Amino acid sequence: MGAAKHVTLGSWRIKPVGIGTWQAKSRVWGSSEPKEVIEAIVDALTEGVNLIDTAEAYGWGRSEELVGEALKKYRSNDILVATKLAGCNALPSKVVKHAEASRRRLGLDAIGLYQIHWPPSNYTDECGVIREMESLIDRGLTHMIGLSNYDSKDLSKALKCLRKHELVSDQVEYSLVQRAPERELLPALGKEGMALIGWGTLAKGALAGKAKADNLARFLDLSFRTAARNIDLQEAVKEISGRHGVSRAAVVIRWSIEKGAIPLVGVRRKKHVKSLVEALNLNMGEDELIRLDELTHMYVGRSFTKVVPRSIPNRVICSLSKLLL
Numbered sequence: 001m002g003a004a005k006h007v008t009l010g011s012w013r014i015k016p017v018g019i020g021t022w023q024a025k026s027r028v029w030g031s032s033e034p035k036e037v038i039e040a041i042v043d044a045l046t047e048g049v050n051l052i053d054t055a056e057a058y059g060w061g062r063s064e065e066l067v068g069e070a071l072k073k074y075r076s077n078d079i080l081v082a083t084k085l086a087g088c089n090a091l092p093s094k095v096v097k098h099a100e101a102s103r104r105r106l107g108l109d110a111i112g113l114y115q116i117h118w119p120p121s122n123y124t125d126e127c128g129v130i131r132e133m134e135s136l137i138d139r140g141l142t143h144m145i146g147l148s149n150y151d152s153k154d155l156s157k158a159l160k161c162l163r164k165h166e167l168v169s170d171q172v173e174y175s176l177v178q179r180a181p182e183r184e185l186l187p188a189l190g191k192e193g194m195a196l197i198g199w200g201t202l203a204k205g206a207l208a209g210k211a212k213a214d215n216l217a218r219f220l221d222l223s224f225r226t227a228a229r230n231i232d233l234q235e236a237v238k239e240i241s242g243r244h245g246v247s248r249a250a251v252v253i254r255w256s257i258e259k260g261a262i263p264l265v266g267v268r269r270k271k272h273v274k275s276l277v278e279a280l281n282l283n284m285g286e287d288e289l290i291r292l293d294e295l296t297h298m299y300v301g302r303s304f305t306k307v308v309p310r311s312i313p314n315r316v317i318c319s320l321s322k323l324l325l
């Protein structure tokens with residue numbers, strides 16, 4: 001299949017893959033070396049990857065600060081920096097203050113894409129939050145706004161709140177072992193001209209060959225276990241990667257691009273960057289894509305990944321996520 005060179009995300013033209021930086025600073029991922037994280041981000045940007053994803057919740061500001069450090073070393077107007085407002089902070093009175101704090105930590109004049117990390121609790125004035133998100137564009141604090149972890153029902157509710165601007169994307173778990181978004185969300189986003197940004201692309205590394213749940217992020221992740229146990233899928237990915245002379249990660253990332261998503265890959269080591277570049281240049285055969293589709297067809301029927309139950313009050317979720325993220 002043809003390797004797409006660029007895709008549009010709202011008003012931005014980017015390469016169809018991004019680097020994720022949750023791993024850069026997080027309790028559940030174990031320790032990372034800040035110098036190496038910064039070098040890996042700079043390497044990826046130098047190689048032409050121009051989407052970086054972070055969040056206020058990743059190390060509660062520390063991941064954004066590391067991204068800011070990397071951006072001091074590699075500046076370009078082409079880079080789309082996406083960050084997120086924690087769902088438990090998604091209150092109309094907090095949106096502007098939190099966006100301003102993220103913008104400052106990133107060292108930017110304006111954030112590229114500001115996303116609501118997960119749908120806030122049922123007790124929240126959701127339309128109030130969406131309208132404050134819109135106001136961030138008018139205030140020059142962000143160029144674009146988007147969502148994360150919204151299923152198709154949550155999405156249609158959020159869309160009804162809009163007054164003036166557009167939501168350009170929804171970032172959800174999407175991979176060979178989590179294909180639920182294909183049922184309703186992907187078509188719904190397509191209809192709205194919105195992008196699906198995928199997280200969990202490598203199932204926390206299992207789809208790239210990691211078999212041991214050696215940190216809490218992997219231990220708690222159902223997709224990690226599903227992928228690690230699926231021997232037929234592991235063999236197919238290995239075989240295809242061998243045929244093209246690329247890493248397993250590249251095959252898995254390319255599959256996601258071919259499905260119309262913009263996959264994120266967690267990168268905290270320099271050696272991870274090569275797979276992104278390989279994926280961008282990889283031309284997989286139709287037969288290879290069909291084989292991967294057929295081997296993972298059952299995962300279309302999985303439940304959509306809801307990272308936070310809406311029934312729990314925001315302040316409880318914020319306290320819990322301060323311990324974990």
Ligand SMILES: NC(=O)c1ccc[n+]([C@@H]2O[C@H](COP(=O)([O-])OP(=O)(O)OC[C@H]3O[C@@H](n4cnc5c(N)ncnc54)[C@H](OP(=O)(O)O)[C@@H]3O)[C@@H](O)[C@H]2O)c1
Binds near residue numbers: 022023054202203265
């Ligand atoms: N919106 C949300 O709720 C949400 C949720 C989760 C993630 N995300 C975003 O999505 C990003 C990525 O998703 P994810 O965190 O689920 O992780 P992932 O991309 O599925 O897996 C990342 C892990 O895979 C391993 N890896 C990376 N490249 C590799 C390669 N070329 N070969 C072998 N192993 C490789 C690394 O493990 P080691 O570092 O241990 O080597 C890395 O930490 C995050 O950083 C974050 O920005 C968003």
